[in-house]
Amino acid sequence: MDSRCSSSADSRLTGREGCSINSTPICRRSESYEGKEMKCISDVRRTFCLFVTFDFLFITLLWIIELNVNGGIQKQLDIEVLHYNYRASFFDIFLLAVFRFAALILAYAVCKLRHWWAIAITTAVSCAFLIIKVILSKLLSQGTFGYLLPIVSFVLAWIETWLLDFKVLPQEAEDQNRYQCIVDAAERAPLVCAGPLSDGQFYSPPESAADSDEELDDKHEPEKGLIQRVM
Numbered sequence: 001m002d003s004r005c006s007s008s009a010d011s012r013l014t015g016r017e018g019c020s021i022n023s024t025p026i027c028r029r030s031e032s033y034e035g036k037e038m039k040c041i042s043d044v045r046r047t048f049c050l051f052v053t054f055d056f057l058f059i060t061l062l063w064i065i066e067l068n069v070n071g072g073i074q075k076q077l078d079i080e081v082l083h084y085n086y087r088a089s090f091f092d093i094f095l096l097a098v099f100r101f102a103a104l105i106l107a108y109a110v111c112k113l114r115h116w117w118a119i120a121i122t123t124a125v126s127c128a129f130l131i132i133k134v135i136l137s138k139l140l141s142q143g144t145f146g147y148l149l150p151i152v153s154f155v156l157a158w159i160e161t162w163l164l165d166f167k168v169l170p171q172e173a174e175d176q177n178r179y180q181c182i183v184d185a186a187e188r189a190p191l192v193c194a195g196p197l198s199d200g201q202f203y204s205p206p207e208s209a210a211d212s213d214e215e216l217d218d219k220h221e222p223e224k225g226l227i228q229r230v231m
Helices: 002-036 043-070 073-084 089-112 117-136 143-190 209-230
Strands: none
Touching: 043 073, 043 089, 043 143, 089 117, 117 143, 143 209
16 A cells, blocks of 8 residues: 555656656746847847948948048038038938938837838838939939939838848747747646646545454454463
């Protein structure tokens, strides 16, 4: 009987250990995803924000080079900024880059939007403005920068759209779904292991008739020895 009780206890202990072993990887995966969720910004979104910053800095650099090449920065700033002319100035292309940078950083880094409407607006405005400017202005007659600045600004705007729509949003949605699945599995794991872990199942079985007879015989053995000595 003792062997049966010990084997039963061992089996329940083994079930408890097995349950804890099986639930440990789930808990670890859940904790790892919780750590990712606690990040202020995801890796892929941070890459997108870095590219938006690169867009702004690259257009700024090209504009400064254009100012320096065409007669000096101070002189060209006076011509292109203070005496702005839509048909001949590159200053508006620089302002367009500032608009994209401010709008996208505010939407996807500060507000952490999970929708494409903000970049759709910036890309549509950029494309419409650049196409109209190339048609109506005289930039193409101003040398290399008349081609370079509009084309680079147009291409960078569409690369940003591609990054967000095909990389950032799908990757974050996939990570969110995976995290939710791990959390659900971690919540169901204790319910699956609740049966073997119950301490109420450990009970003492009733005494059998054979055990009671053995105990009576043990009690009567001293009496028998005393009677034999008297006789």
